[in-house]
Amino acid sequence: MKDKIRAIVVEHGRFAGNVSSLADDADLYAAGMTSHASVGVMLALEAAFDIEFPDRMLKRSVFESISAIAMAVAELLKEAGR
Amino acid sequence: MGSQTDASAARLERITELAERVTAPAAADVDRNARFPSESFAALREARVLSAGVPADFGGHGASLTELAAGCSILGQHCSASAMVLAMHHIQVLCIARHGASSPFFRTYLTAIAREQRLIASVTSEVGIGGDMRTSLSAVETTGSRFTLNKAASTISYGAQADDLLITARRDPSAPGNDQVLVLVRRGEFTLERAGVWDTLGMRGTCSPGFKLQSAGGVEQILPAFGDLASATMVPVSHALWTSIWLGVATDAVGRARTLVRAQARKTPGSVPPTALRLAEVTTKLQLLRQAIKGFIADYEALIVQPDGGLDTLSSIGFALRVNQLKVSASELAVEIVSHALSICGIAGYRNDGPQSIGRHLRDIYSSILMIGNDRLHATNAALLLVHKGD
Numbered sequence: 001m002k003d004k005i006r007a008i009v010v011e012h013g014r015f016a017g018n019v020s021s022l023a024d025d026a027d028l029y030a031a032g033m034t035s036h037a038s039v040g041v042m043l044a045l046e047a048a049f050d051i052e053f054p055d056r057m058l059k060r061s062v063f064e065s066i067s068a069i070a071m072a073v074a075e076l077l078k079e080a081g082r
Numbered sequence: 083m084g085s086q087t088d089a090s091a092a093r094l095e096r097i098t099e100l101a102e103r104v105t106a107p108a109a110a111d112v113d114r115n116a117r118f119p120s121e122s123f124a125a126l127r128e129a130r131v132l133s134a135g136v137p138a139d140f141g142g143h144g145a146s147l148t149e150l151a152a153g154c155s156i157l158g159q160h161c162s163a164s165a166m167v168l169a170m171h172h173i174q175v176l177c178i179a180r181h182g183a184s185s186p187f188f189r190t191y192l193t194a195i196a197r198e199q200r201l202i203a204s205v206t207s208e209v210g211i212g213g214d215m216r217t218s219l220s221a222v223e224t225t226g227s228r229f230t231l232n233k234a235a236s237t238i239s240y241g242a243q244a245d246d247l248l249i250t251a252r253r254d255p256s257a258p259g260n261d262q263v264l265v266l267v268r269r270g271e272f273t274l275e276r277a278g279v280w281d282t283l284g285m286r287g288t289c290s291p292g293f294k295l296q297s298a299g300g301v302e303q304i305l306p307a308f309g310d311l312a313s314a315t316m317v318p319v320s321h322a323l324w325t326s327i328w329l330g331v332a333t334d335a336v337g338r339a340r341t342l343v344r345a346q347a348r349k350t351p352g353s354v355p356p357t358a359l360r361l362a363e364v365t366t367k368l369q370l371l372r373q374a375i376k377g378f379i380a381d382y383e384a385l386i387v388q389p390d391g392g393l394d395t396l397s398s399i400g401f402a403l404r405v406n407q408l409k410v411s412a413s414e415l416a417v418e419i420v421s422h423a424l425s426i427c428g429i430a431g432y433r434n435d436g437p438q439s440i441g442r443h444l445r446d447i448y449s450s451i452l453m454i455g456n457d458r459l460h461a462t463n464a465a466l467l468l469v470h471k472g473d
């Protein structure tokens with residue numbers, strides 16, 4: 001799941017430099033993801049995993065790293081019984 | 083609690099007195115000559131208003147956002163430029179008080195603000211970036227424990243009068259545009275070379291031309307993590323205080339219209355003048371504006387007393403939408419109210435002199451829609467709404 005998330009983050013995060021080697025816990029905002037770009041990441045994740053992030057999850061701490069995103073996605077998949 | 087409320091009311095009373103005695107008589111001259119409202123600021127310093135937002139532990143008043151907003155609104159009824167300068171200063175103070183209090187350097191600095199009534203200006207906008215506060219071109223360059231920071235600032239209000247500056251910049255020359263820090267430089271640590279003049283339609287007394295900034299200091303003067311600071315404090319506090327000024331400007335414009343309607347009514351006792359209907363309409367809008375700001379500030383104050391300082395909610399998309407909606411709607415409403423007051427006052431409002439003149443109000447209030455362009459904020463909200471569900 002983390003690899004799938006990483007691919008989405010790299011494709012939609014609009015980072016300035018080369019980020020293919022982003023560590024799981026690297027701060028995505030510090031790496032150059034703007035809040036505008038994070039919206040693209042959220043939409044792509046919703047489409048890829050067929051989930052919807054509820055408003056309570058739409059905050060910086062949930063999208064600040066690949067690990068944090070993976071936790072949120074896992075929680076939603078579990079809630080959906082998948 | 084009671085005595086705190088009393089102290090707050092007494093401080094606001096003092097601002098009201100000072101605004102009527104010192105600020106109001108100078109307002110026309112400040113506007114005409116696009117000069118700094120120096121007499122207002124001498125009086126505000128004397129009343130120690132420049133440290134109203136500094137916590138009591140550091141020698142300030144520890145005033146709530148509600149109180150700071152009320153003070154800006156009172157001043158805004160008499161001179162929007164004075165009010166805007168004070169608001170921008172309060173914003174810088176709150177950023178430091180809320181995000182620098184764990185640093186020995188900033189704790190000492192907070193006491194200096196209170197002791198010396200230092201005035202702090204804001205350097206966020208940048209040539210080539212415009213109003214996108216969350217992006218910088220300039221970067222902090224660090225060697226050992228010292229840094230240098232140069233920035234082509236497109237607008238710095240009261241840059242020439244400020245004691246100190248709070249500047250946004252990239253963390254280091256290799257950082258992406260949104261990996262920003264906030265840097266304090268004090269008089270003697272910076273030079274400003276003016277680039278252009280500030281000869282504008284309104285808000286003339288804010289004296290806000292562009293400047294070429296050069297500065298240097300110690301690394302302890304850098305506040306990290308500007309992203310959190312911006313969403314928790316700088317943006318919500320800015321929008322709360324700016325909108326409070328616009329409320330003040332709108333309130334005074336409506337007050338002028340009300341005087342005119344009453345004068346008409348006294349000439350024809352027994353019949354309601356046609357302008358009274360328009361006055362009823364515009365006071366409804368004024369009430370809407372007042373309540374929108376009040377509601378926002380109350381919610382914000384409830385959030386920041388939470389254990390995490392409200393950061394979890396303040397950094398959410400839902401709150402970002404709300405902060406931007408307040409600014410956009412309040413600015414549109416304020417412009418509407420002031421132009422409405424002009425049409426009630428008629429030629430007496432259109433004149434640049436006389437007690438019903440609305441000219442300065444109208445020129446000043448138009449800055450509200452471009453002080454962070456409304457379309458820019460609408461565009462941000464449009465993107466955020468793609469994921470926000472409103473649940």
Ligand SMILES: Cc1cc2nc3c(=O)[nH]c(=O)nc-3n(C[C@H](O)[C@H](O)[C@H](O)COP(=O)(O)OP(=O)(O)OC[C@H]3O[C@@H](n4cnc5c(N)ncnc54)[C@H](O)[C@@H]3O)c2cc1C
Binds near residue numbers: 205213
């Ligand atoms: C009275 C006053 C005092 C000020 N004082 C200071 C100060 O002390 N310090 C400081 O740093 N700055 C200050 N500013 C500047 C302010 O913070 C903004 O940076 C500035 O008003 C924006 O300038 P701009 O319209 O040239 O730039 P831009 O933000 O570039 O906007 C230009 C136009 O493009 C539109 N636009 C921009 N982006 C988008 C988008 N994504 N989608 C749709 N439309 C968009 C805007 O709505 C606007 O119409 C002050 C401004 C005023 C009016």
